Amino acid sequence: QVQLTESGGGLVQAGGSLRLSCAASERAFTYAMGWFRQAPGKEREFVASITWSGSTDYTDSAKGRFTISRDAAKNTWYLQMSSAKPEDTAVYYCAARSRYSTDSRAPVAYDYWGQGTQVTVSS
DSSP states (O other), rough: OOEEEOOOOOEEEETTTTTEEEEEEEOOOSSSSEEEEETSSSSEEEEEEEEETTOOETTTTTTTEEEEEEEEEGGGGEEOSSOOOOOGOEEEEEESSSSSSTTTTTTGGOOOOOOOOEEEEEE
C-alpha cells in the first residue's frame, strides 16, 4: 500500500506563491502523480498531473500559473503555485495512479490519495 504525505499548504495573499509537496512511501506502484482540489460545496477537480517520465498536464485555470514537478530520487512531487487567486482556495490533494489511463484527469483513475492540505488565498 502506497502512502502519500502532503505538506506546504497555508495562507497566501492574492498574487503570492506557495509550494505543495507530496512524498510517496514507495515508487514501485506509481505510474503518474497528480494534484486535485476541492472547494467547499464543490466536486473534487483536477489541477495537474505528471508521469515519472516527465509528461505533464494542466487544467486551463492552472496553465501559466502552476507548475508540477517531481524528484524521482526522493519519491516526491510538487505543485508550485504562483499568481495565486482567491478562487484557488481549496483543500488540495495529491494522488498517484499505478497505470496508464485514458482519462488521467478523473479522480477514479487514481489509486492512492494524500490526506489533503488547506490552501487559502486572501484577497
